[in-house]
Amino acid sequence: MLQIPYLRENKDLIVERYAKRNLDAAETINQIIALDDQRKSTQQSMDQDLAEGNALAKQIGALFKNGKASEANELKEKTKILKEKSSAEKTKLQEIEEAQLNLLYLLPNVPNEIVPNGNSDADNKIVAEHGEEVKFEFDALPHWELAKKYNLIDFELGVKISGAGFPVYMGKGAKLQRALINFFLDEAEAAGYSEVIPPHLVNEASGYGTGQLPDKEGQMYHVGEDDLYLIPTAEVPITNIYRDVILKESDFPIKNCGYTPCFRREAGSYGKDVRGLNRLHQFDKVEIVQVQHPSKSYEALEGMVKHVASILEKLGLKYRIALLCGGDLGFTSAITYDFEVYSAAQNRWLEVSSVSNFETFQANRLKLRFKNEEGKTELAHTLNGSALALPRIMAALLENFQVENGIKIPEVLVPYTKFDKID
């Protein structure tokens, strides 16, 4: 959520940047500012009436103490009028604030200057590419066939137990999955991230804090009975650790990582490219989260990008990095780099990580602040990234490392899997 003083002072710039998202928000911003003017004037007159009422109450108290009941009762009449007035003003104020908040919820984060214009992933800018293409001298199989051939993942069984998009990992498939989680967590820890195991269900306030609500309501599983949401990413519970927190400057940098399953309804995304592990309702992910001083957040973003790149290099996967264009940029993000690995049998790029700087957008909702050098509270910056999402890594590993009679395990994973080949 954007801050109103920021909207006031940078209206033209914001409107210009929103063009990257193909969004014309000039009118909305004007409305918000107009409501804010109303809010201020209403607040002022209400405060004034309340102040008068408070002063009268004091006088009445003093009069009663001195036994001047009739004078006190006269004053009571006055307070009655003031009270009616101030309560009407309070109602009006609440209406204004609600209207304003509803408009503010419509505004996405302001894209960073370097975010390219564009409508779809076709307009994303590839900023780096690394690794060798895999060549096969036999007919390479897509991962869902490999998974079946070597008994690694049973998709039909998942359908039976839960439904489509809930695969069952078995045997060496399960071991490989667990190996990847541990490898990713160890890499994160080595990079200075402190591990947390957060709850997998979150309340409404947490959903609002990181921006999944009210925007993406339909994308989360909702447990109605208890009014809880299954997390779509560890970003939600981990970032919400810092909701309503005032940090000291010396607390920076805050770096957390965590493994969780992620649950996504993926409503409306059936159809193409959903075979196998490409798109699931439940998947595993190791997430890295940072809370940063505003002056350090872009440096931190760069560090996160390097971290993700280094993991992919250790695994020996060909990857590329895309700077998302405005049209593809998430609602809460100011800038996002997507990582895609090349899936050699499907012959396509699979998104495996998304690294974003939210600047103050989440912090504003979270009330995540710090005391700056002058002792004033200021919003912190939040960032996060997948490091990494498991299914598509699994898919790429199976496909890219298949040999004629099995699948090789990348060297860095062997200490975790305790086997170096699936056959």
Next chain:
RNA sequence: GGAGAAAUGGCAGAGCGGUUGAAUGCACUGGUCUUGAAAACCAGCAUACUGAAAGGUAUCGGGGGUUCGAAUCCCUCUUUCUCCGCCA
């Protein structure tokens, strides 16, 4: 799930209808003293909105109510603790 108790500032803990944004202690920050440190003493120390400032307003778990006036009374929700039941 049943019965009871409680929720106050960073922490501990007073206050239980009036001038209390809140005693006191600890912690923290600045100062005096000291060769330095400790101790002692003095001062400061919540958040938000608003205002050029002085100041004003709101907040004692959340919401609502009673009252001229609520941290204090009532209702409700949430959370925590104790006991019983159930249970990985």
